[in-house]
Amino acid sequence: MQSTKRASLAANIGCGVLAGVAGTVVMTAFQKFVEMPVTGRDDSYAPADFAERILPVHPNGPEGRERLNYATHFSLGGMWGTAYGIAAAAGLSGQKAVNTVFATVYTGDVLLNVALGLYQPTQWSKQDWIVDLVEKYVQAQATGAVFDHFLDPARRS
Numbered sequence: 001m002q003s004t005k006r007a008s009l010a011a012n013i014g015c016g017v018l019a020g021v022a023g024t025v026v027m028t029a030f031q032k033f034v035e036m037p038v039t040g041r042d043d044s045y046a047p048a049d050f051a052e053r054i055l056p057v058h059p060n061g062p063e064g065r066e067r068l069n070y071a072t073h074f075s076l077g078g079m080w081g082t083a084y085g086i087a088a089a090a091g092l093s094g095q096k097a098v099n100t101v102f103a104t105v106y107t108g109d110v111l112l113n114v115a116l117g118l119y120q121p122t123q124w125s126k127q128d129w130i131v132d133l134v135e136k137y138v139q140a141q142a143t144g145a146v147f148d149h150f151l152d153p154a155r156r157s
Contacts, residue, residue, distance in 0.1 A: 007153035012085040015151040016143075020081015023143030024074050030138045035131060046118065047072035053116050080105050081143050088152060098144035106136055 035041070048069035051057055059065045083105050087097045113119035121129070 007089070007156075009086070009089045011153040012089040013082050014085070015147060015153050016081040016083070016085020016088065017078040018081065019084060019143045019147035019151050020078045020139075021074055022146040023081065023139045023141075024077025026142035027077070027135055027139035028073070031135055035135060039127065039131060041131065043069075045069050046113075047076060049118050050076075050113065050116070053118060077139060077143075080139060081147070084140075084143050084147055088147060088154070093148055093152070094144070097148075098140050101144070102137055102140040105140075106133070109136070 051072040
């Protein structure tokens with residue numbers, strides 16, 4: 001007999017954070033081994049720029065900035081995962097959850113970065129838009145796959 005008990009919101013969020021970090025690993029590998037070799041784009045320091053804008057942190061030297069960049073990159077991925085965990089707690093899963101979370105979080109990400117003066121999407125090229133959308137959609141897909149197939153607390157209860 002299958003249990004009708006749902007996993008707690010906290011369990012869904014915790015598993016979502018882990019899935020988001022895993023999704024960020026996938027996105028980072030995609031960036032380094034697929035997108036950047038194809039486009040010739042250099043490393044982005046957008047995560048570090050974001051952290052420096054909203055937090056009282058200003059690393060000394062390139063190594064400190066790179067550490068801040070990766071820490072922020074993976075923290076933001078965990079936040080995307082949090083959104084997936086909340087969607088799962090609301091009963092969404094699979095592509096419906098991935099697409100809902102992607103649309104919501106991506107829109108918020110762009111609007112927040114525009115408000116902070118970090119993004120100017122009206123000046124982005126077609127390639128800039130494609131790279132940004134594809135990479136973050138890869139992250140969303142990987143987050144959803146990891147959560148749904150490995151971490152979903154409802155599947156383990």
